[in-house]
Amino acid sequence: xxxxxxxxxxxxxxxxxxxxxxxxxxxxxxxxxxxxxxxxxxxxxxxxxxxxxxxxxxxxxxxxxxxxxxxxxxxxxxxxxxxxxxxxxxxxxxxxxxxxxxxxxxxxxxxxxxxxxxxxxxxxxxxxxxxxxxxxxxxxxxxxxxxxxxxxxxxxxxxxxxxxxxxxxxxxxxxxxxxxxxxxxxxxxxxxxxxxxxxxxxxxxxxxxxxxxxxxxxxxxxxxxxxxxxxxxxxxxxxxxxxxxxxxxxxxxxxxxxxxxxxxxxxxxxxxxxxxxxxxxxxxxxxxxxxxxxxxxxxxxxxxxxxxxxxxxxxxxxxxxxxxxxxxxxxxxxxxxxxxxxxxxxxxxxxxxxxxxxxxxxxxxxxxxxxxxxxxx
Numbered sequence: 001x002x003x004x005x006x007x008x009x010x011x012x013x014x015x016x017x018x019x020x021x022x023x024x025x026x027x028x029x030x031x032x033x034x035x036x037x038x039x040x041x042x043x044x045x046x047x048x049x050x051x052x053x054x055x056x057x058x059x060x061x062x063x064x065x066x067x068x069x070x071x072x073x074x075x076x077x078x079x080x081x082x083x084x085x086x087x088x089x090x091x092x093x094x095x096x097x098x099x100x101x102x103x104x105x106x107x108x109x110x111x112x113x114x115x116x117x118x119x120x121x122x123x124x125x126x127x128x129x130x131x132x133x134x135x136x137x138x139x140x141x142x143x144x145x146x147x148x149x150x151x152x153x154x155x156x157x158x159x160x161x162x163x164x165x166x167x168x169x170x171x172x173x174x175x176x177x178x179x180x181x182x183x184x185x186x187x188x189x190x191x192x193x194x195x196x197x198x199x200x201x202x203x204x205x206x207x208x209x210x211x212x213x214x215x216x217x218x219x220x221x222x223x224x225x226x227x228x229x230x231x232x233x234x235x236x237x238x239x240x241x242x243x244x245x246x247x248x249x250x251x252x253x254x255x256x257x258x259x260x261x262x263x264x265x266x267x268x269x270x271x272x273x274x275x276x277x278x279x280x281x282x283x284x285x286x287x288x289x290x291x292x293x294x295x296x297x298x299x300x301x302x303x304x305x306x307x308x309x310x311x312x313x314x315x316x317x318x319x320x321x322x323x324x325x326x327x328x329x330x331x332x333x334x335x336x337x338x339x340x341x342x343x344x345x346x347x348x349x350x351x352x353x354x355x356x357x358x359x360x361x362x363x364x365x366x367x368x369x370x371x372x373x374x375x376x377x
Contacts, residue, residue, distance in 0.1 A: 012197045024034050035335040040154045042138040042269035052085050054291040060088045061291035064103065066096030066121070066278070068367045075309075078328040083298060087291055092376040094368045096120040097202070103283075103372060107133065113377045115256035115286035115293055118159065118278060120203055123342040125279050129155040135282040135289060144317045146328055148336065149277040158277025159299040161312035161327050164271040167238060167254055167264045172247040178272050185249060194229040194240035195250040200362045201234055203274065205252035206341050209351055210272040210291040211335060224358040233367035238262055245274055255310045257323050268278035269334065277314055316333045 045053070054061070065073055070093045076090055094102075096119040100287045106112045119125075128134050129151060138154040149158035167179055178184060184193060186227070194316065198208035212220050229246060237249025249322025267273055282292040298304060305313040311321030320326055328335055356362075 005198060012348050026130055036136065039184055040136045040138050042141040043293065043297055045054070045140075045300065047083070047294065050290065050294040050297055051086070054084070054288070054294045055086050057288060057290040059086050059291070060288050061090070061116045061290070061295060063089070063091045063117070063118060063295065064376070065093050065120040066099060067092055067093040068095070068235045069093065070368060072235065073184050074295075079304070080295065080298065084294065087294070090376045092371065094371050094375070095201070095366060098366070098371070100124045102197065102371075102373060102375075107111070111285075111374060111377075112282065112283060112285050113374050114329045115288045115292040116280055116282055118160070118280040120276070120278060121342065122279055123345075124158040124205040124278065124374055125281055126153070126343070128281070129153075132317060133284055134217050135284045135286065136294070136302060137282055137293060139293065139301045141297075141315060144315045145300065146277075146314055146326070147318055148328070148339075149314045156279045156281035156294065157315045158301065159280045160278045160308060161275060161310065161314055162203070162253055162278050163236065163275035163310065163312075163327070163333060164251055165242060165265050165267060166248065166250045166364045167252060167262050168248045169241045169244070169246075169261060170263050171261065172241075172244065179265070180267065181223075181244055181250075182219070183221060184250070185226060189226060189248060191227045191245040193226055193250060194231070194246040194248070196236055196252060197230050197232060197235045197355075197359070197362045199355040199359070200232055201251070201349065203276070203338070204234055205348065205355070206334070206338055206357060207272075207274045209341070210274060210337075214272055225245045229361060230363075231367075232362065232364045235367070253310065256309060257321055266330075269332050272332050272334060273330075275327050275330070275336040275337060277334050277335075362363060 041135060067073060074092050080089055097299065099119055103117060105115065134155040136154045139157065142150060142154065142157060145157055151157070166178070166181065166184065188276060196204045198205045210371070224266050229240060232253050234252045237252040238254065240246040241249045254262065256264055256266035258264065280296060282289060282296065286292050300315070302318055303317045311324045312327045313320065325346045
């Protein structure tokens, strides 16, 4: 029997306050409310008109995108270059927590490289807006974007939905399917689980804090005794399950309805998962602002939103893949909680260090490599 605090005590004390949950979903009417007028009109030019203007501007575009490995962005690179072959696109993938401070340093040294930032660190967009770093711009379709997925003045807009949960290999687990994090502490799964480090990636961190709040510290202690295989990068649990190294992965994204060697679990309403809108913005000092506008319009176009690999769209007028509801209708997806969680950096540091006590320090090189101060220059 562990002497760790009980679930009841956890819920009554600091963890719940630190999470800042309270995840009531907005009503459909709120979701479709047009942002208040601020003098920035929604884009009326077509993609082709923007493309021609971007070519006249110089035909270049640099994007800093949050991610784990460069190949994760191959679909974006291929899709954009296929649609706009004359644009010289440079898309640099790195952990968002490195991209944001990299951009800050470039601001400080007057050496800005990217035109667009597309990051998981949602709190940075609020800060950069306050600092006057972001260009107020509303791409076509902005009025159709779910209201919490956009800044009313157009400083930033979410271009994709992301969600983290756990996953398993159907062939490996057979009929013994894990349906809840509670199942993961069963002794039969010892040595058979991979996870990304919760104290290395803030989205994985939020997922783990949701689990701790729901199931308690005793559950976490039992999970820590399961001999998990940890690695840097939220893609690693899926890779471990796909390759057959492990049967279960924790802390990664996926498509809820996809079939294949990995089943990403969209839990029932009693079980938490986490989701957010991946924000993108044009930097006010961007060298290629027209190409940047082209990119945002392309990402928000109905065609691109309908082809989202996980089935969800940021737009209220794009129907999710059959069998799914709009992401904001999943109360257990904690969509509203993630920005609040990300804003409290002191609480995040406490959570990180606490998980380090249970799982050990983060080990290994960053999965994108060490890219330095000015990648893409």
